[in-house]
Amino acid sequence: MRAPRLDLVVLGLSLSSSWGNGHATTFRALLRGLHALGHRVLFLEREQPWYAANRDLGAPDFCALEFYDSVVDLAAQHAHAIRAADAVIVGSYVPDGVAVIDAVQALAPGRVSFYDIDTPVTLARLARGDCAYIAPRQIPVLATYFSFTGGPTLDRLQDQYGARRAAALYCSVEPEHYRHTGAAPRWDLGYLGTYSVDRQPTLERLLLAPARRLPQRRFVVAGAQYPDDIDWPANVQRIAHLPPAEHPDFYSAQRFTLNVTRADMIAAGWSPSVRLFEAAAIGTPIISDAWEGLEALLPGGIAIARTTEEVVALLDAPEDASHQAMARRARDIVLRQHTGQARAGELAASLRQAAARHTAAVGE
Template sequence: MKLVVLGLSLSSSWGNGHATTYRALLRAFSERGHEVLFLERDTPWYAAHRDPDPKVCRLAFYDDLAELETWRADVASADAVIVGSFVPEGVAVGEWALKTARGPVAFYDIDTPVTLARLAAGEDDYLNPDLAARYDLYLSFTGGPTLDLIMRRYGSPDARALYCSVDAEAYRPLEREPRWDLSYLGTHSPDRQPTLERLLIEPARRAPELRFCVAGPQYPAGIDWPANVERLEHVAPPDHPDFYAASRFTLNVTRQDMIAAGYSPSVRLFEAAACACPIISDVWEGLDTLFSPNAEIVLAETPEAVLTPLRNLDEAARRRLGQAGRARILATHTAAHRAAELELCLQEAISRKASRNLTSMEIS
């Protein structure tokens, strides 16, 4: 099929998890024989921090809503169109896509709990209740009960979980000398910071003999980093496997909205596991449906629960934990799995829309 995606960013992974998600998914989708065009708003922030061309599909930029008209023919002739979360002026982009496309238009929510919190607060910069009900398909990074809520409260005709995934060829184990006992890779977020304080910074204070690292942009200058915590401003996606290989363990920290919703894995969770890096994670509902606690992942709510595996797990057990995490990824969470799921969801949406159009013609 021919697919057009209007997403936040494919070109830059700086300060967002969308780019790596789209790259893995759309590469695998293209490998299934489909044609993909990704349209990205050309913003100064991402333009200043672009990664090397990911070359996963055709990528084009537009400056504003008016310039979207350049791509009218592509959107109109597409078998399906996807509009992503956090797209600048996303409501207007969605309205334009719905008016222009002949095939079904889906909303791909890479930020579902955040989106629902914003809708509840009356914030509608990239989605509003009317659009949620008019999109033919709502693809959600959050599964579980949230899917029923999207259909019941916001009138979506079809809400499906499409979790993030990982390119298991790009993210794979590497043999490196460990540089840190525990690392964390993620952009600063005020609602994640208390958990980072509790599960990494406080353990670092209590264990000065161990080595820690926090990598990611936008951390404020006032944070009191212990001397044994190394700071890296940014790690580009091609360097993620090296980063995880240099980590004896890595930490997964989840945003509060996602904890409240449950069933909301982050792309970093899957990427680290694909690299066979043992993960210590905060706790939320649904995590045990993705990884088996204690066998494929370690769950922690206190500094002591973090320090216990760092100090007590021997090297053989540590490696078994990492290898079990990677095995779970290869079995259920690769980009190839998600691309097959996306293909099925879109094919069903295409069939539903064709049936509705046929019924309308018969009635008229």
């Protein structure tokens, strides 16, 4: 017997545009999974000109999508839906997030959770006192603090910040969209990711330096916001923005793909990215930087590289069946454990548990 349907309100950075962010694809996979399980979701997105100018999702068929202009507008236009929801989830990096959390807490007390797609970054900002989307005082009153990062970070959220409950809610992938397309091989090694200062040294070490060492090989970097002064080797193709619909062809055309992790997430460990799961679902062999939890999440399914020489050795090696076997192991794990529907099931079960605890507490 199927559990009762949940009516949810989700406030996230963006659903409509994947330009310059990884939040949109994360929410799309999760919300499609919720829809497949029979739940109903209203996604509320703050209108921003840079996302409005780069939308790659119109009217979704898996949720309702509406926009608001300010916190005042949010409360005025959507108070009824927020009050009526079984649960409300606010995501990280939502503009004026502290005020948004206060507003929805007033409308749906005891039913508001937080979904942190950037947990190590958030904790670093909280430690510095410059986090604009959640305040330390708000964490203890959340129903659940859902975190993109698992492992010891969950204990830290509970022990240091007083979270009632911290639970890992990793990113996920939509297997119906992420499968090998049969695209002809174009690149020996590629990378997909928005520019960030702390990722750039790793990209330099594990892709740009190998490209200079191997001028006969072909490389590609896709992503927005890279500075104009980067010295791109001649054999590195640049793609300024790649919409999600083109990700499968992009990964399918690579001999290997590179996973690069932000410094705060490396320090925390247990922080898989959506790009990691996308590439794995397609079956492209993955080369990744090293961090705690990676081998536990994808055991035997990934090649870890710390140096330029290690990447060069992988690219210079003859075609090896072991690399394809490694990719198949990663794909099998992702399709079993890290699909949008699997993640949606985890989320729904956790929200029901939180609701039961809240009901019990109110009844005491």
